[in-house]
Amino acid sequence: MRLLLVEDDPRIALPTARALSDAGHETHVEPDGVRGLAAARCGRYDALLLDVMLPGLDGFEVARVLRAEDAEVPIVFLTARGALHDRVDGLDLGGDAYLVKPFELPELLATLRAVVRRGQNVRSARVAFGGGAGLLDARHRQVWWQGEVVGFTARKYALLEVLVLSQGRWFTREELVARVWGPDFGGEARVVDVYVSYVRRKLSPSVLESSRGLGYRVP
Structure with missing residues (x-):
C-alpha cells in the first residue's frame, strides 16, 4: 500500500513510518495539517493516517475538507x-477508523487492510433497495429515496450502507456496532436502535426490518 502519514511528533512519526515500511508499505510523512492536506490532494494514496492535534489545520479539519471535495481515500x-465524543466526531466527519495512541503495529496493519479492502469493494457500487424506491451510491456516499437526495451524517450513512450492501442478511446490534462504530466503542449496543429509527424516519418505516434475536436487515 501507498500511505500518507500526517503526524507532527517525530517520536511517533519516524518509528511508525519505519515500521510500516518494514511491513512492505510505501509511506510518505508530512508534519502538519496544511502540508498533509496538500499531499493528500496531489498524491494517490491507498490510505491516509491522520493525527488529530496538528499544527496549521487539525486532523478533523483536514478530513472535513477532503470529504467535502469528494476525496475517497x-x-x-x-x-x-x-x-467518545472525539471518536464520534472523527467518524462523522468521514473517518473510516479511529485508533487511540498508544496502539500496536498489528492493530494498525489490520485496520489498514480492513479500510482499504472495504473501500475497494464499495468504490463504484450503486445499489437499489426498498423495492426500487431507494438508491445508495457508495462511491459518493449518497442516498436517494423516490428520486430525491436524502442527507445523512457519516455515521447514519455508514449504518445504512452496511445493511444495503448485504441486503437480506440479518445483523445483530453487536455486529453493527463493530462495523459502524468500531471495536473501541465504549457505549451501549442499543445506540443502533436510535440510528435505525433515524433512518426509518428519513426514508420509510419499512426500509429496515427488525426481528428479536436476529437484529436488523434491509429486505
Whole structure:
C-alpha cells in the first residue's frame, strides 16, 4: 500500500513510518495539517493516517475538507484523544477508523487492510433497495429515496450502507456496532436502535426490518 502519514511528533512519526515500511508499505510523512492536506490532494494514496492535534489545520479539519471535495481515500485517525465524543466526531466527519495512541503495529496493519479492502469493494457500487424506491451510491456516499437526495451524517450513512450492501442478511446490534462504530466503542449496543429509527424516519418505516434475536436487515 501507498500511505500518507500526517503526524507532527517525530517520536511517533519516524518509528511508525519505519515500521510500516518494514511491513512492505510505501509511506510518505508530512508534519502538519496544511502540508498533509496538500499531499493528500496531489498524491494517490491507498490510505491516509491522520493525527488529530496538528499544527496549521487539525486532523478533523483536514478530513472535513477532503470529504467535502469528494476525496475517497480511506482515513484512519491516530490520536491520543480517545474520548467518545472525539471518536464520534472523527467518524462523522468521514473517518473510516479511529485508533487511540498508544496502539500496536498489528492493530494498525489490520485496520489498514480492513479500510482499504472495504473501500475497494464499495468504490463504484450503486445499489437499489426498498423495492426500487431507494438508491445508495457508495462511491459518493449518497442516498436517494423516490428520486430525491436524502442527507445523512457519516455515521447514519455508514449504518445504512452496511445493511444495503448485504441486503437480506440479518445483523445483530453487536455486529453493527463493530462495523459502524468500531471495536473501541465504549457505549451501549442499543445506540443502533436510535440510528435505525433515524433512518426509518428519513426514508420509510419499512426500509429496515427488525426481528428479536436476529437484529436488523434491509429486505
